[in-house]
Amino acid sequence: MIAGVLLQVVLAGLAQGVVLGLVALGFSLVAGTARVLPFAHGDIVVGAAFLAVLAVAGRTPTAAPPGRLASVALLVFTLAAGAALSGLVGGLTVLSDGARQPGPESWIAGGLAAGLLLRAGLAFVLAQQAYALPDALHVDALAPGGLLRLPGGGTVPVRAVCVLAIGLAAGLATEAVLARSRFGAAVRAVADDPAGAALCGVPARRVMVAAFSLAGLLAGLAGLLATPGRAVSVGDGALLGLAAAAAAVLGGIGSPRGALAGGLLIGCLQALAGYAFGTGVADLLPLVLLVAVLAVRPPSGRGGRLTGRPMRRLPSGRSAAAAPR
Amino acid sequence: MTAVGLAQSLWLLLAALGLALPVRYAGIPLLGQGAFVAVGGYAVVLLGPGGTGLPLGVAAGLAVSLAAAAGYLTALATARLDGGYLALATWALAWLVQRAPTAFPDLLGGTEGFSRPAPARLVSRTLGIEVTLTDRTSLLLAAGCCLLALATLARLGRGPLGLELAGLRESAPLAASLGVPVAARRRAVLTWAAALGGLAGAGSTVLTGVISPADVSPLLSLELLAAVLIGPARWWGPVPGVALLAVLPAGPLAGAGSGGVPARGMLVGLLLLAGVVVPLVVRSARLRGWRVVLPGFLRPAQPEPPEPLEHRLEPLEPLEPRPDRLPELWPTVAARPQPALELVSASVRHSGGPVLDDVSLTLRHGEVHALIGPNGSGKSTLLEVLAGSLDAGAVRLGGVPHRARTPVHRARAGVVRTPQQPVVPAGLPPARQVALGASGNGRWSHAGLRQLLGTPLSRVQAAELRAWRAGILDALGLGRLAEADPSRLSTGERQLLQLARAVATGAPVLLFDEPAAGMTAAERAVLRDVLRLLADRGAAVAIVEHDLRLVAAVADRITVLDAGRVLASGAAATVRAEPRVRRALLGEE
Numbered sequence: 001m002i003a004g005v006l007l008q009v010v011l012a013g014l015a016q017g018v019v020l021g022l023v024a025l026g027f028s029l030v031a032g033t034a035r036v037l038p039f040a041h042g043d044i045v046v047g048a049a050f051l052a053v054l055a056v057a058g059r060t061p062t063a064a065p066p067g068r069l070a071s072v073a074l075l076v077f078t079l080a081a082g083a084a085l086s087g088l089v090g091g092l093t094v095l096s097d098g099a100r101q102p103g104p105e106s107w108i109a110g111g112l113a114a115g116l117l118l119r120a121g122l123a124f125v126l127a128q129q130a131y132a133l134p135d136a137l138h139v140d141a142l143a144p145g146g147l148l149r150l151p152g153g154g155t156v157p158v159r160a161v162c163v164l165a166i167g168l169a170a171g172l173a174t175e176a177v178l179a180r181s182r183f184g185a186a187v188r189a190v191a192d193d194p195a196g197a198a199l200c201g202v203p204a205r206r207v208m209v210a211a212f213s214l215a216g217l218l219a220g221l222a223g224l225l226a227t228p229g230r231a232v233s234v235g236d237g238a239l240l241g242l243a244a245a246a247a248a249v250l251g252g253i254g255s256p257r258g259a260l261a262g263g264l265l266i267g268c269l270q271a272l273a274g275y276a277f278g279t280g281v282a283d284l285l286p287l288v289l290l291v292a293v294l295a296v297r298p299p300s301g302r303g304g305r306l307t308g309r310p311m312r313r314l315p316s317g318r319s320a321a322a323a324p325r
Numbered sequence: 326m327t328a329v330g331l332a333q334s335l336w337l338l339l340a341a342l343g344l345a346l347p348v349r350y351a352g353i354p355l356l357g358q359g360a361f362v363a364v365g366g367y368a369v370v371l372l373g374p375g376g377t378g379l380p381l382g383v384a385a386g387l388a389v390s391l392a393a394a395a396g397y398l399t400a401l402a403t404a405r406l407d408g409g410y411l412a413l414a415t416w417a418l419a420w421l422v423q424r425a426p427t428a429f430p431d432l433l434g435g436t437e438g439f440s441r442p443a444p445a446r447l448v449s450r451t452l453g454i455e456v457t458l459t460d461r462t463s464l465l466l467a468a469g470c471c472l473l474a475l476a477t478l479a480r481l482g483r484g485p486l487g488l489e490l491a492g493l494r495e496s497a498p499l500a501a502s503l504g505v506p507v508a509a510r511r512r513a514v515l516t517w518a519a520a521l522g523g524l525a526g527a528g529s530t531v532l533t534g535v536i537s538p539a540d541v542s543p544l545l546s547l548e549l550l551a552a553v554l555i556g557p558a559r560w561w562g563p564v565p566g567v568a569l570l571a572v573l574p575a576g577p578l579a580g581a582g583s584g585g586v587p588a589r590g591m592l593v594g595l596l597l598l599a600g601v602v603v604p605l606v607v608r609s610a611r612l613r614g615w616r617v618v619l620p621g622f623l624r625p626a627q628p629e630p631p632e633p634l635e636h637r638l639e640p641l642e643p644l645e646p647r648p649d650r651l652p653e654l655w656p657t658v659a660a661r662p663q664p665a666l667e668l669v670s671a672s673v674r675h676s677g678g679p680v681l682d683d684v685s686l687t688l689r690h691g692e693v694h695a696l697i698g699p700n701g702s703g704k705s706t707l708l709e710v711l712a713g714s715l716d717a718g719a720v721r722l723g724g725v726p727h728r729a730r731t732p733v734h735r736a737r738a739g740v741v742r743t744p745q746q747p748v749v750p751a752g753l754p755p756a757r758q759v760a761l762g763a764s765g766n767g768r769w770s771h772a773g774l775r776q777l778l779g780t781p782l783s784r785v786q787a788a789e790l791r792a793w794r795a796g797i798l799d800a801l802g803l804g805r806l807a808e809a810d811p812s813r814l815s816t817g818e819r820q821l822l823q824l825a826r827a828v829a830t831g832a833p834v835l836l837f838d839e840p841a842a843g844m845t846a847a848e849r850a851v852l853r854d855v856l857r858l859l860a861d862r863g864a865a866v867a868i869v870e871h872d873l874r875l876v877a878a879v880a881d882r883i884t885v886l887d888a889g890r891v892l893a894s895g896a897a898a899t900v901r902a903e904p905r906v907r908r909a910l911l912g913e914e
Contacts (some may be wrong), residue, residue, distance in 0.1 A: 037409045039416070096605050104408035105354050106601045109554055112356075112416075113546055113597035120590030193821040238543070242417050249410075280428030294414045295402035 006152040009275045010268055015160035017247075017267020018167030021260035022222040024247035026086070026215025029178075031299075032191045032254030033211040036093055036104075039111030040118065042241020044085045044216055047118045048233060049083075049223035050126060052077035053133055059125060061130035063228065065141070074136035079220040086216025089114045090209045115238065122234045129310065135228035137162070163225045168260070170221055174214070175256035176204055187211055191254060239283065243270075246290035253299045328460035329532065334391040334571040335467035336529040341552045341563035343521025348553050349562060350478075350487065351514045354408050357399070357415030359546035360422035360827045361519040364392040365526030365538045367426075370439045372533075381447050385527045389623030392523020393516050400515035404508060418651045419543040428537050438537025445531045449495065463532045470528065474521060479560040484783075485764045485790070486773030490514065492761045495750035502744075504736030504765020504830050548593050554600030569596065644821070644851050646800030648858050651800035652793050655833045658690055658863035662724045665690045666740070666834050666863035671710045671718025672804070673703075673889075681717065682889040688834060688865040692857050695876040695897075696869045697910070698886035705745060705867040707886065708836050711867060712742040722834070736765050742836040745869075747819040749811050755822050756807040760794045762829030794829065800858070801825045802851050816843030817852075824855065835859065837868045841875050853879045877901065885909065 023045055030038045038044075053061045056074045066074060091116075093107050128135025139162040140146035147155040189197040192209045198204040247266050255289035266286050274282030340362050347353035365388045370376055373384030399418065403411045426433035436910075444463070447456040456462065481487045487682050491526035492500030501507045530536045550567030573592050634766040666688040673681040681703045688694050688711070698706045709715040713727050713735050720727040722738060735741070753761065763769065769790060772814050798804050801821050806814065814822065820840050827835055840856075841849050849872065856879050860866050876883065877897070885906050893903045900906055 020400060031409075037413055037890075096601075104412070105348065105352075105554065106605060108354050108356070108409060108412045109597050110601045113594045113601065116544070116547060116590055116594035116597065120587040120594055123587035123590065221739060241418060242413075242420060245413055245417075278428070280424070280430070284421060284426050284428050286879075287417045287424070288418045291402065291414050291421070294410055298405040299410060 007154065008156060009271050011156050011160045011164070013268040013271025014264055015163040015267070016226070016271060017264040018164050018171070018260070019226040019263070020244050020247050020267050021171055021220045022089050022167055022218045024251065024259035024263045025174060025256050026218040027244050028248040028251065028253050028255065028259040029187070029211050030090070030215050031248065033187055034090065034094060034208040036107045037245070038086070038215065039108060039113070039241070040089055041086070041215065041219060041238035042239070042244060043115035043118045044082060044089070045219040045223045045226070045240055046232065046234065046237035047085055047122060047222040048078050048082035048216070049133060049227040049232070050122050051081040054125065057134060061131055061133055063134055065138055066134045066136065071136045071138065074134065075224065078136070078224050079217055082216040082218070082220025082223060083107035083213045084216065084221060085118070087209055089211035090212025094205050094208045095181025115241070119235055119237060126234055130231035130233040133227045133232055139163070155201055159229055167225055170218065171256065171260040174218065178256060178267035182290070183210070242290060243286035246286040246293065249290060249299060274285065332464040332467045332532055333529055333565060335464070335471050336525045336532070337549070337570065337716055338567040339467070339471050339474055339528070340522045340525035340562060341549045341567050342471065342478060343518040343525070344549050345478065345553045345563050346518045347514050348550070349558055350481065350494070351490040351511065352482040353511065353514060354412040355415050355515065355518060356412045356546055356550065358419040358518065358522045358549045359541055359543055360415070360418045361392045361395060361522030362526035362545060363422045363541035364395050365389060365523030366530035366541060367433065368392070368523070369527040369530055370441060370536055373441070374445070375441045380449065381445055381531065382449065385531065388527040389520055389523045390534050390598045392526070393520035396519020399519065404511070416543070416546070419546045419737040423538050423541055423543055432538070436538055438535060438540070441534045444533070445534065458531060467528055470524060475561060480777055480779070482560050484773060484776035485769070486777060488757060488761055489764055489773065491753060491757070495752045496748055498732070499748050499750065500761060501732040502736060502741065503762045503826060504733055505761065506733050507824065519860045544590065544593065547597060551593055551597040551600055555596055565594070612666030643847060644818075646802035646851050646854060647799045647804070648854065650796045651858060651862065652796040654828065654831060655863045658833050660865060661690060661833065663689050665668050665723060666711060668711055669719045670821060671707070673706055673710065673715065673717045679889045681710065684718070684886070684889070684891055686711065686884060686894070688867055690833065690863050690865045691860055692881040693860045693866045693868065694882045695871065695880035695886065696867060696884050696886060697871070697876055698892070699909070702886040703889040704886055705838055708742060708867065708869055712740055712836055714742070736830055736832060739832045740834040740836065741830050741832040742826050743838055743840065745838040747816070747823055749814065749819045749822060753811065754808050754813070755803055755811060755825070756794060756798065758811070758822060759797055759825050759829045760790060762826035763790055763793055766829065768829040768831055796914055797825050797829050801855055806903040817845055817848030820844060821848070821851065821855070828859065833863065834865045835867070837866070839871065841870060841872050849875055
């Protein structure tokens with residue numbers, strides 16, 4: 001009996017975790033390539049889902065399964081809204097970089113402002129505390145009652161299994177794109193050395209904005225997978241973004257597979273903590289992990305693992321070539 | 326506005342002033358000021374009357390100490406993080422502290438929070454005091470705290486401590502190499518920021534008698550950041566921002582699952598965005614050569630806006646060094662034991678093979694020692710070993726083993742090395758950069774604290790520092806550039822400025838890596854005279870240099886390195902005559 005419950009909990013955690021992993025992958029990609037941390041990323045996940053629902057179903061959405069046309073529209077709009085929002089934030093961030101501002105305050109505050117404006121703007125239109133959103137993918141219809149029967153007599157929600165499968169497939173596909181394609185090579189080159197890449201004819205700034213957009217596409221997918229089947233509030237994005245940041249830092253900035261794994265781990269731990277101690281504690285867990293991992297293993301922030309080899313040292317007293325041992 | 330409302334805004338201002346210290350002065354993007362406010366507020370409620378029952382004054386003191394301790398711990402935990410990740414970590418802290426009451430409702434009151442009877446009363450039986458904190462008293466208390474904080478910030482900006490923080494903001498590695506204890510300053514800044522935040526939280530909680538997670542939402546941190554960023558980089562910078570916040574529609578911010586009044590969230594978001602966009606627009610407009618006239622109160626004090634490119638292309642004025650102006654740098658150097666610095670048998674290797682192979686070297690006071698050799702022969706590495714930043718061989722400084730692990734310790738021990746690529750922060754005029762070097766000088770220890778407290782000695786010290794700084798700048802020919810825009814200096818002037826900064830530290834062992842790189846012939850002549858002057862005054866100078874004519878003109882001793890080994894070492898004339906050296910350097914057969 002307890003094993004069955006645990007299985008349910010872990011599976012739900014993994015499903016939540018793969019969503020975190022997708023968001024974390026985007027976070028990691030942006031942090032590695034554009035060398036800014038996307039503080040608005042979590043808000044973009046929730047914002048993309050709500051914008052698409054607003055466009056398709058209006059201001060009073062219900063969880064009722066949408067028609068075929070509405071489903072396609074919802075799917076396309078969510079992905080497009082994610083990519084567009086993130087690309088917009090990225091474009092503004094990368095362009096304003098041209099003014100050579102001295103410190104990181106401007107992009108930090110800019111990202112936070114973008115998230116806050118998105119959240120507050122949606123709250124103007126969507127006044128309820130929380131919403132139940134429709135599912136464009138219709139995964140619950142795949143099995144009667146939305147439950148899969150296991151050989152041993154237990155059941156698992158088909159939604160969790162589908163989310164896990166789609167999320168993993170999308171994450172691994174993104175990794176393959178980054179590792180194999182021409183675009184991926186450009187991304188890795190910019191992550192390693194933007195100036196050097198630009199000298200070789202790679203449009204570094206455009207690649208950075210493209211990395212933001214790809215991250216936004218993944219955020220849109222995460223929104224599609226995560227929002228149905230639960231109460232979603234306009235303000236959920238901030239904590240989601242921080243949990244994703246924890247997963248990205250845990251997995252190593254710039255490592256797509258690490259981000260996915262970090263997301264799965266955090267999702268699982270969060271589900272178990274929620275089962276054992278309640279959701280209040282489960283909410284704290286990623287925050288504690290984020291602070292702890294940053295304190296114990298600080299990321300050096302330059303390109304990260306996207307470059308495929310250890311990061312270059314930050315300018316300090318000794319040069320890389322002369323370091324002994 | 327009621328007295329309570331005004332007092333609330335003043336407590337908010339105090340938190341914002343605390344945040345300005347890391348964000349504006351030291352360039353640390355702290356996002357968790359709301360967390361420290363929450364620590365102060367919750368602590369005073371939990372410890373004070375109605376909680377554990379401590380007297381209100383004691384509880385408030387403990388609350389501020391707890392917040393300060395939280396700030397110190399935050400500084401320790403984020404010591405190795407660069408700007409963006411520090412912001413991320415402290416942003417997580419802000420959420421953590423706000424969510425903790427919901428996770429532990431029994432201990433921290435849950436979403437309802439706590440309420441205490443207001444007005445609170447300060448009672449001390451031993452002192453025979455009993456004060457009721459009426460609206461008026463609270464207002465006076467808050468105003469007093471704000472005025473004190475404002476006065477301190479204003480003083481700080483003018484003195485050596487403010488300069489050290491500016492160094493931390495512009496380039497922490499540079500400040501450390503000049504002997505500024507950057508790690509300690511960073512901890513102090515975050516501790517004080519947190520203490521002020523905690524005081525604001527305690528004060529505002531005592532005033533209203535209520536605290537709940539809604540009062541300390543992470544968006545409070547954003548409000549405070551917006552207030553700091555929207556204002557100019559002056560000591561009173563956060564005041565207009567907080568005044569703006571005070572007139573915004575009140576109510577819980579949108580988000581955090583509250584679905585609350587979105588108008589304030591929107592306005593704060595716009596304020597934050599304006600704080601980012603306005604300086605960027607002004608800056609890029611100036612880069613394009615447009616004249617942007619800002620009303621005086623909006624004009625940034627530091628850094629100066631960059632000038633359009635064409636204005637920089639003006640003929641270089643000749644430098645006029647005035648050796649007579651050089652202050653008495655090393656009065657006790659004659660009493661110091663020779664040799665100044667001794668390196669015995671240093672070997673450094675990396676994957677490609679040996680970089681240094683059993684190299685020994687001696688630097689003496691009063692001599693210029695040149696390290697020459699082809700590229701890749703290990704000159705710069707040797708300089709690092711001499712400076713103590715690379716652990717190899719045995720280094721003895723004035724006869725004592727020299728084991729300084731951090732640049733700060735090295736500078737304090739009296740060894741300063743300039744980097745090969747000039748590091749000239751654009752935000753500090755040359756005079757302030759040289760003063761930064763002087764602030765790492767042990768001669769004026771605790772000058773920063775003295776200036777902050779306004780002790781009588783501080784005025785004497787300030788005058789001494791000014792004379793020291795001006796004398797060094799004049800002696801190196803940089804006198805007329807003292808207040809110039811650093812981004813307009815020529816390469817040679819930057820090199821000389823690096824030298825001036827190093828000299829200002831008062832370190833008697835000076836290691837310069839290719840000081841003549843990028844210099845014009847006239848600047849090289851100045852450099853030659855300056856190096857000679859420093860050695861004559863007793864410094865032990867080592868230079869890595871490719872310009873053999875300069876080396877011939879200035880060096881007392883020469884060490885020739887080739888592929889990590891010492892090819893020849895000794896008095897300049899002897900080494901220059903060595904056939905092996907001529908073969909290695911000139912390709913003579």
